Amino acid sequence: MESDSIFYRFCLYSLMINRLAAPKIIQLASHFKSVAVTGPRQSGKTTLVRDLFPGKTYLSLENPDTRRFALEDPRGFLGKYEQGAIFDEVQRAPELFSFLQEMLDESPKTGRFILTGSNNFLLQQNISQTLAGRVATLNLLPFSTEDLFGSQREAPDENELIVKGLYPPIYDPGIPPQDWFPNYLRTYIDRDVRQIKNITDLIVFERFMRLLAGRTGQELNLTSLAVDTGVDTKTVQSWIGILESSFIIHLLRPHFKNFNKTLIKRPKIYFYDTGLVCSLLGINTAEQLSLHPLRGNLFECLVVTELLKKRTNAGKQVNLYYWRDRTGNEVDIVIDNGLSLVPLEIKAGKTVNSQFFKSLSYWNKLSGAQKGYIVYAGSQEEDRSSGISVINWFEMVKRDI
Structure with a gap:
């Protein structure tokens, strides 16, 4: 019963x-x-x-x-x-x-x-x-796009979604993002950060968060962050731990299999919510985002966090990595399913370009993988004979890849 x-x-x-x-x-x-x-x-x-x-x-x-x-x-x-x-x-x-x-x-x-x-x-x-x-x-992370838009067929406007973010109070009761995020940030720093570590200069910590927001989708460089923030690398490392343990950022680790290549070993930084990143960067509208140099990074952040939510909502282990060698060859996401590796390349453009396939083709040849995905903002979908599929980002998050 x-x-x-x-x-x-x-x-x-x-x-x-x-x-x-x-x-x-x-x-x-x-x-x-x-x-x-x-x-x-x-x-x-x-x-x-x-x-x-x-x-x-x-x-x-x-x-x-x-x-x-x-x-x-x-x-x-x-x-x-x-x-x-x-x-x-x-x-x-x-x-x-x-x-x-x-x-x-x-x-x-x-x-x-x-x-x-x-x-x-x-x-x-x-x-x-x-x-x-x-x-x-x-x-439990903020809303996933499946939570909010799973019943509709067309993808929501990615620019508006990135700026708005997916925290519940922005949808119910509907607090404007430009009002909600600054107050959320203030509450987080004053209460959660103090609870974990007694940071004396919270203004410096907030500046550190803004600098980190500008590095979304990039490798974590402790030395560079320390110089720009004005603190030592041990402090930066400690602050990264705070943000990670309180679900503000996710560190995407590099995949461990090197295929006889010398690999980059530093993790990449992604915020769990793009709306918070936009607030930290002063991006308040979709029009501002469309012209912003970090739009591609923020779109990538959206896709990565949707993949994370797909797994955490199901109570699964996160099996997402990225891959990059010393010569600059890179795959944005490698899904490690144990017996198989599935690569994803994330592109913010709406038009399929032959350059989209370059990294995946190289990695598949190197690893012996039989398939891969170009995840992008456009609506055209196709399956290539090489095993690489082109798929809209919203359609991708609905599938079990």
Whole structure:
């Protein structure tokens, strides 16, 4: 009967908001004693879990009174919720985890506690130390284009989408991006950054973020960033770790197979949301973006993050890499499926050009791969005899590649 209840909850939820991560969270809750939903601040974690588990008491550890109770008397606090609860921003009360372990071990019941957090490092640190094997984790990023536009056939305008971004508050209640992102950035720096590391000069940290935004889609060069920011490389490395653990940036690692080539070993930088990048760069309209020198990088960022969301929403490991050798040959994305490698080349143009195929043809010959994809902003689709397919970016994110 539990399976009937799970199916009912999913059907009810799907009528309200179509988040593709919903069925995976429900599935995990039916197998594990607890589920942790992590992701950036304002990605919709609280709304999602409260809608999926309406029968559970909700408590936010951001609330000073609730947090004080949890920290001063964790056993008494948890004793009030023996039937289970939703603990939001649970990393704010790390003392709870040891007592949670004891409570979870006392009962075989699944889906008892739902935990959320916007700091992956602190949450995972506590889970690995005390709740390993008892908690399943899913990363919930901002809306995917499938969440918002999956029912329509035509791709949304990529320029408008890049500037607007995909954070939920921009769509409901509909706060204008130029108003929402500066306030989001201020809240993130004042609260999340201070929680992870006591940075004394937050103005310098914000300048660092703006410099990093200008390097979206490029290799991470710690020395260059340190010089431009005016701090040492160890500080830059620490700040990169903060942004990565709080789901602001993703570091795309180079693929490890070298095919007898000397490879670039530095990761590439991508922000999880293009709207935040545009705000940091002062790009406020689609017209400004269309003329901006970083438009190609931002389009690439959009596609990469959509591929990331495809995997995180399904609870899968991220198997995305890039490949570049010392002579400049590069493939934007290599999908490592274990027994096969699938290369993707991302192009912001709307017209298919013979130069689009150069990198993929070289890499396929080198690696022995049988297929590949040109992912671009145009609508024309075709399959070449070489095994390379040309596909629109929005159509690509709907497929399982």
